[in-house]
Amino acid sequence: MTPSRTTAISPEADVKVMFVAYLVFIVGGLTYLFTIGFLQR
């Protein structure tokens, strides 16, 4: 089967989604922790 454009790109895109998801989780998590700390002072 000839690889389609989608099958050639998707694995890379999937890994990028994982990278962004972790980044967003950590940055979002840190923002949340700072916000709680500052609001409850």
Place this chain on the structure above:
Amino acid sequence: MSVRKALRESSLSWFFGLILVLTLIGQAYSGLAEYNSSVTMNDLPILSIGEYVTSSQFAVDVAENWQSEYLQFLLYIVLTVWLVQRGSPESKQVDETGGEDDKKQQIGRHASPESPRWARAGGWRTALYSNSLGIIMGLFFLGSWGAQLVAGTSAYNSERLQNLLAPLSMPEYALSSNFWNRTLQNWQSEFLAVGSMVVFSIYLRQRGSPESKPVGAPHAETGSEG
């Protein structure tokens, strides 16, 4: 690409993401139970789960563990550029310490067409990209240590106020035994775990793991992956 294939090719990230969420939920509920049991003894109002996960007590408990993990990886990533351990798969070859030459690092004119764009670019972009993993771990370490300080000040002051003691300013809290006890108890466990990994992997094996040498590799072999 099928969903099953996508899951399989990122199974490590999915697994850790999933157990992260589950253990965070577990920490929230067990932390709430512990907090409520302590306030009940002092005749203070108990919290709901929503109130607890938005409390500085929960925030400082999360942050103190995050900072130590990122410190561990920051040190491991950066120190293994210069420090070595003969026989450990976690170490580079003992005579290859330092940042290595451009050819080995495939940067600048030694980059291939498949290399990341900033590895080919040269100048500040390649310099920045060459240290990006250490930089991001360093930023997350400082960020979570800062969050520990901010949330810890608030959490500690709420305990002090319950005991009719004057609250501390943030700089005062940064010098307090509570802050450093929280910090150092996490650091020591990370350093022990990393040191153990470096040393035990010289003589012990885990078949199939890239963190181990191949089972039949000699004990003196350094920097090989199974």
